[in-house]
Amino acid sequence: MICERDDFSLTGPLHLTSVDWANEHHRRSVAASLVQGIYVAERDRQLQREGPELALSPLWSEFFHFRLIRKLVDDADFSIFGGIYEYKPSSGTAKSQELSPRFVIAFRGTVNKADSISRDIELDIHIIKNGLHTTTRFEIAMQAVRNMVASVGCSNVWLAGHSLGASMALLTGKTVARTGVFPECFAFNPPFLSPPIERIKDKRIKHGIRIAGSVITAGLALAKKATQQVSQNHRALPAPPDQFAALSDWFPRLYVNPGDHLCSEFIGYFEHRNKMEEIGAGFVERLATQHSLGGLVMDVVSGGKNTEAPVHLIPTAVLTVNMSSSRDFKEAHGIHQWWREDKIFDTKIYQYK
Numbered sequence: 001m002i003c004e005r006d007d008f009s010l011t012g013p014l015h016l017t018s019v020d021w022a023n024e025h026h027r028r029s030v031a032a033s034l035v036q037g038i039y040v041a042e043r044d045r046q047l048q049r050e051g052p053e054l055a056l057s058p059l060w061s062e063f064f065h066f067r068l069i070r071k072l073v074d075d076a077d078f079s080i081f082g083g084i085y086e087y088k089p090s091s092g093t094a095k096s097q098e099l100s101p102r103f104v105i106a107f108r109g110t111v112n113k114a115d116s117i118s119r120d121i122e123l124d125i126h127i128i129k130n131g132l133h134t135t136t137r138f139e140i141a142m143q144a145v146r147n148m149v150a151s152v153g154c155s156n157v158w159l160a161g162h163s164l165g166a167s168m169a170l171l172t173g174k175t176v177a178r179t180g181v182f183p184e185c186f187a188f189n190p191p192f193l194s195p196p197i198e199r200i201k202d203k204r205i206k207h208g209i210r211i212a213g214s215v216i217t218a219g220l221a222l223a224k225k226a227t228q229q230v231s232q233n234h235r236a237l238p239a240p241p242d243q244f245a246a247l248s249d250w251f252p253r254l255y256v257n258p259g260d261h262l263c264s265e266f267i268g269y270f271e272h273r274n275k276m277e278e279i280g281a282g283f284v285e286r287l288a289t290q291h292s293l294g295g296l297v298m299d300v301v302s303g304g305k306n307t308e309a310p311v312h313l314i315p316t317a318v319l320t321v322n323m324s325s326s327r328d329f330k331e332a333h334g335i336h337q338w339w340r341e342d343k344i345f346d347t348k349i350y351q352y353k
Contacts (some may be wrong), residue, residue, distance in 0.1 A: 012341035029339035102156035109163030185252035258288035259332030315352030
């Protein structure tokens with residue numbers, strides 16, 4: 001039996017018969033559809049839906065004139081976790097073609113099926129432990145991104161992902177961006193590892209908790225920095241570059257839903273910066289925003305060996321929030337919401353200075 005969410009003809013953005021690449025809704029919808037195509041490709045594999053008569057994944061890309069030219073396969077469970085799409089438009093099928101990508105590298109999130117669930121959960125745990133960059137799945141993804149950017153240029157490549165896949169898109173994007181190359185990135189429901197402070201209704205309590213957290217985090221970060229400085233002085237080493245500030249000119253696009261506690265903290269993360277500036281404590285937040293309490297603790301546990309910042313710590317972003325109410329967590333965390341015409345979206349740009 002075919003699952004409705006896998007069938008493009010039932011749940012896909014059929015209204016986008018002509019794509020305007022200058023239109024944010026169109027760009028978001030296409031990127032989300034390509035990610036959904038990777039989800040469906042993996043379910044096609046597990047359910048042995050093969051060939052033009054049975055496979056459901058091709059229509060999620062071919063409807064927009066994209067073709068899946070390579071599947072990214074995990075070396076542990078052989079599941080399809082990502083893919084590289086090539087854009088092959090026919091004449092007159094879209095507007096503002098100069099703004100379209102030539103290639104899109106898309107990553108799926110967790111698939112709750114027997115052949116992939118254990119490996120996906122293992123990767124989810126790596127995100128919690130700030131160790132996604134140590135996994136072979138990341139290495140496979142990173143190699144694909146590097147090769148594509150080197151081959152066709154950054155401006156021709158988009159990255160896109162949902163949930164676990166959003167973390168993969170952000171991490172590969174951050175890694176490339178540190179070299180001064182800024183790929184377009186669409187991260188749908190990206191995980192933000194933090195207590196669900198955003199769900200607190202009382203704004204004063206919520207703001208107070210965030211201020212206290214910023215002060216504690218900034219204090220611990222200063223102590224860590226002082227310890228590192230002493231170590232560097234003893235060994236006559238130069239100060240390391242500010243990797244966080246180096247990413248401030250990269251504007252990944254984050255798509256979050258307030259009803260999804262896995263990603264909703266991105267809203268407070270960026271809004272809190274502005275509030276701290278307003279009360280004259282911007283210097284505290286500029287330090288705190290580069291760190292997380294969990295990350296600082298994990299750094300102590302690892303003996304300072306983990307130098308990679310948590311994936312969710314991003315200096316700059318274009319943040320889009322789905323302002324429409326969701327029935328439940330499943331809907332709030334789902335990818336289908338991002339191409340729906342009946343949703344209300346609010347977009348703001350945040351830049352680290």
